[in-house]
Amino acid sequence: MQMIAHILTALVVLIHLYIVWLEMFAWTTRGRKVFKTFPKELFEPTKALAANQGLYNGFLAAGLIWSFLIADPVWQVNIRFFFLGCVAVAGIYGAWTADKKILMVQTLPAVAAILAVIL
Numbered sequence: 001m002q003m004i005a006h007i008l009t010a011l012v013v014l015i016h017l018y019i020v021w022l023e024m025f026a027w028t029t030r031g032r033k034v035f036k037t038f039p040k041e042l043f044e045p046t047k048a049l050a051a052n053q054g055l056y057n058g059f060l061a062a063g064l065i066w067s068f069l070i071a072d073p074v075w076q077v078n079i080r081f082f083f084l085g086c087v088a089v090a091g092i093y094g095a096w097t098a099d100k101k102i103l104m105v106q107t108l109p110a111v112a113a114i115l116a117v118i119l
Helices: 002-025 030-034 047-069 073-097 101-118
Strands: none
Touching (some): 002 030, 002 073, 073 101
């Protein structure tokens, strides 16, 4: 089960690295294709806001990457729980305030990883 927990955590990391790239570097290009309901004329004026969001997603990814580097198994699990929990809460809030799809893209993988770590 530990291998599944590692794989699911790595999946959450990859999702967040993609979000970092999308929000920090591709907001006005690829972002328009991903966020189709967002008014096209607002992409350029919200570029700095999106980059700020991307940076926060980068911190979540960094924390999860850090969890792979911790030798002590108890602390590895503690740090992983903390950052996966942050991802899950951010996903719930995002689904509530922005787009319901966030629940599937962000929250579900984080909760699956949390369950795998528990088991």
